[in-house]
Amino acid sequence: MTLSETTTTQAHPALTAAADAAIAAYRNAVATYSRDQLRAIEMDGADGTPTMFVDVVVEDAIITAATAAGVNVLSEERGWIDVGSSVTLVVDPVDGSANAAAGVPLSCFSAAVVVDGEFTEALTCWLHTDQRWWASRDHSPYRTSGCRRVGDAAVSILRPHTRNWDAWERVARKATRVRILSCSTLDAAFVADGSVDAFLDAGSDTHRLMDIAAAVVQVTASGGVVLDAYGRPIEFDTDLTRRWSGIVAATPELGEELRALVTG
């Protein structure tokens, strides 16, 4: 059985339907609208941040597909849409919106399935290529790299901000290689499949739940860890103002060393 057959046969139907809807809406938007139109600020999202037009059109397609499949949706712009199901999709419609709107082809649909408050499975779909990374709590087709030390690690990292410049620099100076791809869910998929050793927000508290929910399932089931730099639990919550500084690492040892570097 190939990987895509695994995904097709085992993934929750609402998850697959939402990904298919996201791909179609994203590709239609990119083919139809200019970059200026895609990145126009459309509204203030439920997460309290400005929302681009490209986010809105993809999210609307996802909500239609997921609710038709009978599940609730928690998404960054519209917030919590409760259709009375025991199953919720925690969705990032276009992770890497700034990339998508500019034309840098690194953006993803990503969603985690929550049943009775627990993350059970997750799917990340690279919108440019339709490559998909799926795993459940009990089964992952991937293995992390197994890297245990920052000094041996290739690390992806959110871009630095004035508020976390020192922590960013401590990590970047110690790692063997740093990348800034500006797409958290793709970065996390690369940790799950061993292409990258770790990915983190170096203490800027930029991560919302939908930026790291899929990682919790995918990377944990693949042998790695997902931590918050400041020790806050990464858990299902419909309060979208919560923030984390996620650390996604190939091994617990690597995760703890990164946490120590971030907190100084």
Added chain:
Amino acid sequence: MTLSETTTTQAHPALTAAADAAIAAYRNAVATYSRDQLRAIEMDGADGTPTMFVDVVVEDAIITAATAAGVNVLSEERGWIDVGSSVTLVVDPVDGSANAAAGVPLSCFSAAVVVDGEFTEALTCWLHTDQRWWASRDHSPYRTSGCRRVGDAAVSILRPHTRNWDAWERVARKATRVRILSCSTLDAAFVADGSVDAFLDAGSDTHRLMDIAAAVVQVTASGGVVLDAYGRPIEFDTDLTRRWSGIVAATPELGEELRALVTG
């Protein structure tokens, strides 16, 4: 006429043949060998840096195709292969080797055509997707973003090193957004097509001729500039020990402001 028809009908046949050979060899290598095999150090290249196995197998395929098409090849590992033609391909077989070997799908074949010492056209091909960016000195299907100020710019940048940390930080603090994709020729293609406002080596002198030769054609013909941070001309030379700190920018003003930031 679509873009790909433009490329097919106008590009030098040796350039297209080399790209096709690179794609086939890269995909075969990724399907056949493990990550450890792909990144194993195979030899010291003609450019004085260690060469990975993945570089060697792709370069060999390119050299076979290009010399069969009757042109000389200047490439990072084997150096200068002179078949007596007035036409030379300056080739980077796998730009972003570290990405390619790790499984991060950001690496490119890139080549510029040199006739009588002048760059006349160039092709960059994203190995993961086979997307191609082609332009000649006289014709580009792309336009840069037109951005004129670092304070308004999204900038891609080579990863920082100890030797250029301060310059790196000056640029990163002033730009609105920074990315580190670790693939110079893809970064330059994004500047040409307006997805990114600038790309640079912030003074680390990492760039070899094949890392920026395609940019000279593609970005200049699209309205931008390609400079060296220290004012050295970027010109055809078979001495592969030469290095540059390339600055690839949407406009001359943006290039000059970046140069001033790098040199402090």
